[in-house]
Amino acid sequence: MLITTVLILFYLLAPLIILWLCNRFTIINRIGSVLVAYALGLIIGNTGIISPEYKVVQEWVANISIPFAIPMLLFSSDVRSWLHMSRRFFVSLLLALISVVLVVIIGYIYYQDKSFPDLWKVGGMFVGVYSGGTPNLASLKVMLNVSDEAYIIVHTYDMLITSVYLLFLVAVGRYTIGKILPKYLHNKDTDSSKNDIKSSAAYWGMWRGISFKEIIKAPVISLIIFITSFVISLLFAENSQMLIIMLLITTLSILASFNRKVRTSKMSFGMGMYLILIFCVDIASMADINRFVGATPHLLKYMSFVIFGSLFIHILLSKIFKIDADTTMTTSVALICSPPFVPVIAGALKNSKVIIPGLTVGIIGYALGNYLGAIVAELLSLI
Numbered sequence: 444m445l446i447t448t449v450l451i452l453f454y455l456l457a458p459l460i461i462l463w464l465c466n467r468f469t470i471i472n473r474i475g476s477v478l479v480a481y482a483l484g485l486i487i488g489n490t491g492i493i494s495p496e497y498k499v500v501q502e503w504v505a506n507i508s509i510p511f512a513i514p515m516l517l518f519s520s521d522v523r524s525w526l527h528m529s530r531r532f533f534v535s536l537l538l539a540l541i542s543v544v545l546v547v548i549i550g551y552i553y554y555q556d557k558s559f560p561d562l563w564k565v566g567g568m569f570v571g572v573y574s575g576g577t578p579n580l581a582s583l584k585v586m587l588n589v590s591d592e593a594y595i596i597v598h599t600y601d602m603l604i605t606s607v608y609l610l611f612l613v614a615v616g617r618y619t620i621g622k623i624l625p626k627y628l629h630n631k632d633t634d635s636s637k638n639d640i641k642s643s644a645a646y647w648g649m650w651r652g653i654s655f656k657e658i659i660k661a662p663v664i665s666l667i668i669f670i671t672s673f674v675i676s677l678l679f680a681e682n683s684q685m686l687i688i689m690l691l692i693t694t695l696s697i698l699a700s701f702n703r704k705v706r707t708s709k710m711s712f713g714m715g716m717y718l719i720l721i722f723c724v725d726i727a728s729m730a731d732i733n734r735f736v737g738a739t740p741h742l743l744k745y746m747s748f749v750i751f752g753s754l755f756i757h758i759l760l761s762k763i764f765k766i767d768a769d770t771t772m773t774t775s776v777a778l779i780c781s782p783p784f785v786p787v788i789a790g791a792l793k794n795s796k797v798i799i800p801g802l803t804v805g806i807i808g809y810a811l812g813n814y815l816g817a818i819v820a821e822l823l824s825l826i
Contacts (some may be wrong), residue, residue, distance in 0.1 A: 465479070485606065485727045504721065512716075512718035514665040517699075518700050518705050518708055531770045536804050543569075544574075547819060550749055564589050567820025568816060570816045574815050574816070575811065576808070576809055578685040580594075582682050583817065596742065602730045603730050609787065620758060626767060657709060661705075712795070715786070750779060770797065773788055773797040777801045
């Protein structure tokens, strides 16, 4: 019980230390709180300090922080900017899905004789998880009758490689891709500087001079939205509850943003970003780079090829269709990492305008993942 309490306190207080460092040291602020949080989590998670028996605690922290963070980040959103960007994100979604399916098929043709059994099923799971998320991965395991061992290996590799992928985008990709693709164009009528994501240092001391009523307003509304979404999700099948919860949280948060008092809350966005940092430290600490590494090298190579290969093709197609860098990266993260990671890349890009359409793209991916995964798996079985 004591260790569990200490672990939870670590996750709760780690962002406070990170924000202090960003406020104190210019170089750390330039690196960004998101990248620092991920680095800290990876270091802590792979030193053996956290015993595997506390994985349940880590999962609870992740599952609670994001449902509370998303409403707070969306309360200050202007839906008009979403409508303005919807066409860009829809095109980017199609390009991303084409990229994932194409790379999965190419990779399967190359790796199918590399001694991993039922690789066609794994290919189907790849399409499902990288067009939707973990719920699709679990659903396709049942749909395709994938062995428990194969599922555990795929899920573990997924956590490892997607962590590297996200770190790449945050640390390097946002600069290099930004030089290849057009810059994000703000709409003067809908975009406002007050909604832009500030530097990491700006959130240090964000509660100073704010009344207690103002501080608790956003968390209370977020709690109501979370409870409402969770209760309604119980009316649906268990394998679709994550989709329902995410859809309801997003929808109710957007509806709440139409209320001027909610939209103009001074604390909501900063508190939402604080929860995102908790999520970053937590999720990175769960990525064990030693487990299963080397056990199935061809599967590791196949998955790496799918993630980074699909990103490469997505960038090429975005160049052809003139899709901007922020939209491309947000869409890619929404599909490869799932919707909860959209605020993470938005924070790295310092662009809050991509959050709502990015979450929408991810939710659409949840809905399509099972269908696309099953179809591609059947196609691969015929090759």
